[in-house]
Amino acid sequence: MSETIxxxxxxxxxxxxxGRTLHAIRDVSLDVYKGESLAIVGESGSGKSVFxxxxxxxxxxxxxxxxxxxxxxxxxxxxxxxxxxxxxxxGREIAMVMQDPMTSLNPLKTVGAQILEAIRLHQSxxxxxQAHKAxxxxxxxxxxxxPEKRARQYPHEFSGGMRQRxxxxxxxxxxxxxxxxxEPTTALDVTIQAQILKLIKDLVRExxxxxxxITHDLGVVANVAQRIxxxxxxxxxxxxxxxxxxxxxxxxxxxxxxxxxxxxxIKGEKLFSIQGTPPxxxxxxxxxxxxxxxxxxxxxxxxxxxxxxxxxxTHKARTWLLDPRAPKIEPPEAVRKLSRMEALSNx
Amino acid sequence: MADVLLSVKDLSVHFGKKxxxxxxxxxxxxxxxxGETFGLVGESGSGKTTIxxxIIRVVPSAGGDIVFDGKKINGxxxxxxxxxxxxxxxxxxQDPMASLNERAKxxxxxxxxxxxxxxxxxxxxxxxxxxREVGLLPEFAGRFPHEFSGGQRQRxxxxxxxxxxxxFIVADEPISALDxxxxxxxxxxxxxxxxxxxxxxxxxxxxxxxxxxxxxxxxVIHKGVIVELAQTEQLFSHPLHPYTRALLSxxxxxxxNTEKHKVPVVYDxxxxxxxxxxxxxxxxxxxxxVYANETERKEYEEAFNTPR
Numbered sequence: 261m262s263e264t265i266x267x268x269x270x271x272x273x274x275x276x277x278x279g280r281t282l283h284a285i286r287d288v289s290l291d292v293y294k295g296e297s298l299a300i301v302g303e304s305g306s307g308k309s310v311f312x313x314x315x316x317x318x319x320x321x322x323x324x325x326x327x328x329x330x331x332x333x334x335x336x337x338x339x340x341x342x343x344x345x346x347x348x349x350x351g352r353e354i355a356m357v358m359q360d361p362m363t364s365l366n367p368l369k370t371v372g373a374q375i376l377e378a379i380r381l382h383q384s385x386x387x388x389x390q391a392h393k394a395x396x397x398x399x400x401x402x403x404x405x406x407p408e409k410r411a412r413q414y415p416h417e418f419s420g421g422m423r424q425r426x427x428x429x430x431x432x433x434x435x436x437x438x439x440x441x442x443e444p445t446t447a448l449d450v451t452i453q454a455q456i457l458k459l460i461k462d463l464v465r466e467x468x469x470x471x472x473x474i475t476h477d478l479g480v481v482a483n484v485a486q487r488i489x490x491x492x493x494x495x496x497x498x499x500x501x502x503x504x505x506x507x508x509x510x511x512x513x514x515x516x517x518x519x520x521x522x523x524x525x526i527k528g529e530k531l532f533s534i535q536g537t538p539p540x541x542x543x544x545x546x547x548x549x550x551x552x553x554x555x556x557x558x559x560x561x562x563x564x565x566x567x568x569x570x571x572x573x574t575h576k577a578r579t580w581l582l583d584p585r586a587p588k589i590e591p592p593e594a595v596r597k598l599s600r601m602e603a604l605s606n607x
Numbered sequence: 608m609a610d611v612l613l614s615v616k617d618l619s620v621h622f623g624k625k626x627x628x629x630x631x632x633x634x635x636x637x638x639x640x641x642g643e644t645f646g647l648v649g650e651s652g653s654g655k656t657t658i659x660x661x662i663i664r665v666v667p668s669a670g671g672d673i674v675f676d677g678k679k680i681n682g683x684x685x686x687x688x689x690x691x692x693x694x695x696x697x698x699x700x701q702d703p704m705a706s707l708n709e710r711a712k713x714x715x716x717x718x719x720x721x722x723x724x725x726x727x728x729x730x731x732x733x734x735x736x737x738x739r740e741v742g743l744l745p746e747f748a749g750r751f752p753h754e755f756s757g758g759q760r761q762r763x764x765x766x767x768x769x770x771x772x773x774x775f776i777v778a779d780e781p782i783s784a785l786d787x788x789x790x791x792x793x794x795x796x797x798x799x800x801x802x803x804x805x806x807x808x809x810x811x812x813x814x815x816x817x818x819x820x821x822x823x824x825x826x827v828i829h830k831g832v833i834v835e836l837a838q839t840e841q842l843f844s845h846p847l848h849p850y851t852r853a854l855l856s857x858x859x860x861x862x863x864n865t866e867k868h869k870v871p872v873v874y875d876x877x878x879x880x881x882x883x884x885x886x887x888x889x890x891x892x893x894x895x896x897v898y899a900n901e902t903e904r905k906e907y908e909e910a911f912n913t914p915r
Binding site: 451458517598 | 756757790817819854860862867
């Protein structure tokens with residue numbers, strides 16, 4: 261595998277909320293390779309957003325990293341204290357595309373001014389004319405026609421899809437090494453979603469960036485991700501290449517996520533839905549966080565946290581089902597259907 | 608022929624000034640049969656929500672008829688009929704974060720529609736029943752909306768519609784704002800309720816993958832005009848109109864092999880040559896309609912007759 265650009269080691273993140281402690285990220289390790297596109301998938305509340313916000317120091321002040329390291333370019337980001345340190349990373353090294361293009365732009369400033377702000381802040385070596393030209397270039401890069409005219413307009417004059425293009429323009433304006441896309445298309449229509457995903461994919465390739473996608477919808481990532489990490493209850497429960505996760509998933513939670521996709525449902529039959537609620541992260545989790553909602557849970561799942569079992573060098577899952585002593589369990593129908601789809605397309 | 612519950616004929620909705628109106632819905636016609644789920648799919652700005660709103664009489668129609676159970680319900684109608692329509696047609700809204708009154712308790716939100724009609728005891732009973740039906744606990748009645756998750760809030764919205772004991776529900780993107788795992792729960796709930804209560808749904812969405820799962824028939828709407836209407840399976844196996852094909856190609860599939868070789872179809876309205884050859888509403892196969900002119904009709908028929 262190629263070199264590691266960002267390495268997270270045993271990260272722990274806690275939030276203080278009204279005198280109680282919420283354990284949002286529990287001992288998570290993850291290597292991000294240079295030039296890859298990685299997707300982090302999970303339900304809301306699984307910690308996928310706060311996890312990536314740790315890479316940019318964007319968590320609220322009541323959140324604190326209580327253990328572990330985030331290694332990037334010879335620095336440990338987890339040890340950063342001041343805004344000044346973070347400013348070296350944000351924008352120039354790691355940038356983020358936010359979820360909702362309706363709220364992530366300033367309604368009082370022209371679109372051009374907002375992109376310029378990012379350029380001038382992070383690339384102070386450019387003079388005024390150069391910065392202006394860079395701004396127009398980036399606008400046409402993200403597929404906005406007539407950049408001269410559009411740059412003088414305000415966000416409300418743009419449609420949802422166009423606004424998301426502007427948000428992407430701001431994020432890539434400073435040619436970051438890593439681009440984090442936090443649910444980049446959830447607020448958009450299906451047709452626009454396809455366009456925006458293609459745009460991000462093309463930009464990532466052109467500018468040699470590493471992309472991290474965050475989403476709750478496994479259906480979206482098949483197109484864009486090379487590797488997928490599935491997150492549940494503040495922990496990565498399964499990680500593997502895109503093909504491994506879709507065609508050969510091992511963790512019951514990944515099975516559940518795949519089975520609940522309406523694309524795989526059969527009309528007239530019940531769609532699979534995950535019973536119960538996500539774990540309460542205020543209480544310390546014992547064993548496998550997914551166990552209470554897991555129909556295949558074993559006794560040990562309630563007692564001891566499962567280690568990562570390696571299936572292939574690229575594919576790991578945290579479930580006791582993979583222990584040689586565990587009973588053999590067939591994955592649900594929807595998952596088997598997918599594996600058959602792979603068999604079909606391969607021959 | 609099955610029994611028509613709601614019939615929309617040549618419905619137009621205009622916004623803005625009388626002299627220079629913005630035509631949001633342009634002479635749209637369709638029938639919804641009793642007990643079915645009728646899907647309306649299109650991108651934002653296509654007028655799909657406006658049609659739903661015109662049916663529940665929130666938006667006035669500029670022309671055409673909406674006939675519900677044999678009675679015309681758009682335009683000026685009597686007070687009794689208005690009340691009947693409010694009772695029998697209910698709506699479920701898209702965003703469960705915005706569609707519930709933040710300052711009211713769940714009991715009030717759910718019972719608002721029957722507030723003047725029953726005394727406090729009867730209301731409490733009915734609220735309890737409605738909450739149970741959507742899978743919530745009766746003690747939730749005393750809480751406020753902010754205490755609930757997105758999926759639970761959407762259930763409250765559904766309970767609010769159910770308490771009126773409607774026959775017909777307009778569901779406007781009921782699951783778009785929800786997480787994938789919650790989506791499945793809400794979809795199952797909607798289809799269970801349909802079976803139990805013999806409800807008829809108008810299901811509005813931009814996502815065809817969801818529609819395939821829940822709808823019996825689907826109408827595709829583009830810029831205020833319905834361009835194709837067919838049974839779900841017909842539409843998915845033989846999409847005719849280029850816009851339908853564009854929508855279908857945009858549906859993300861959870862299958863890396865298909866996804867990585869997929870070429871998205873982009874719909875360009877200027878591909879039609881409607882200046883001299885005017886398009887009409889044509890039936891290509893039984894129950895499968897498409898908006899096409901003479902040349903296109905021949906193309907579609909040919910495409911339809913060549914087996915794939």
